[in-house]
Amino acid sequence: MPFPPDFLWGAATSSYQIEGAVNEDGRGQSIWDTFSHTLGKVEHGDTGDVADDHYHRWADDVALMADLGLRAYRFSIAWPRLFPEGGTTLNERGLAFYDRLVDRLLERGIRPAATLFHWDLPQALQDRGGWVNRDTVEAFAHHANTCFEKLGDRVPIWITQNEPWVIAVLGYLRGIHAPGHENLQEMLDVSHHLLLSHGRAVQAYRSSGRNGQIGITLNLFATYPKTDTDADRAAVIGSDGYTNRRFLDPLFLGTYPDDTRAVFAAAGADALAAVRDGDLATIATPSDFLGVNYYNRRVVSASDEEFGWKVEPAADPGINTSDLGWEITPWGLYDLLTRLKRDYPPLPLYVTENGISLDDRIGPDGAVDDPRRIEYLRAHFEATERAIADGVDLRGYFVWSLLDNFEWAMGYGPRFGLVYVDYANDQRRIPKASAHWYADVIRSNGRG
């Protein structure tokens, strides 16, 4: 049986996507409060003001996790709950929420995996430049250190940053996520500061004397050429540098890739502008694991656009898609995991997110039947199993997501949850068929 006996089957969420209660217990404003309240930024004007109301329903939600038999739960700590002004004045009432949550998870035998930043930056820090400003790195180190001090005796798994590519590219280059900027140089400076903040948090963790595990989560793309031509194969290398290597290389090889730097230079920007002496060593401070978020493959072709390549839309009629139109390509996960093993020094891996958005509906019998989610997960578990059999050191798997939730600029339309949230009817939770199936998978350690 390839899944090791202590394999960590879990599910994941993030603070802004589920908590709501944005004005309670001294929480400060985050950039996603600002962004979602700006006309035209989020579908249907949706906001995270109430979200899944998890801030009030956390105890029931933990009971639900226990019913599913989850071995681990990945959640994020909202920085503006702990530090409403982004500085060093701790809001004890905000901390108390996570304190209770962690204790209850442990009581129910569920291992907490805490992410220190999943995009809800204190607005006060954004007002001073956000991640473009190097001071935000030190503010983050303080936030991280506080979390280690207050919760580190009970939280055994820490994730520093979630998806720096998304934060930098969607938030600072494409303008479709908070804070909504469109500036290539900012995107590069932000990418560097996010990596640096990871390194600073790992250093703080080591100094704290805690003996759990700490790592970063990257969204990585398995990338393929549209055609078998030299030009499209070169496009794969370009795209891989842009999405994957410019994060992986500094973290695990201690360098930024020269080829991506040249591409950005041709576009008039300097990928190393924000780099100072010692930064690369800080970023490469050894982690205990790498978290991998995987949803679908990426197909690219050569192009005159922007960086010399472009992403091809899902166009293969032989490949099914999610209801967001994302291709279902489980072999990409196998390729990605085995590639990490091949190209980078050995490091334990976790799949920290994987899942599918479907237009789930409550049936006449009151149940939510989602066979396509079961098929999606089954295929991805099988791909994972193959990767483990081929020597990949994978320690756990967190399905995205435990609950339907606020899907950023797309609002509440997409449903990624194992558990349906009936927003209009008192936030009723209905475990979908996939949740019951996943409970079997966990019980049988992968044989569901």
Ligand code: IFM
């Ligand atoms: O909902 C997001 C999550 O916040 C980060 N990773 C991708 C998910 C689905 O888009």
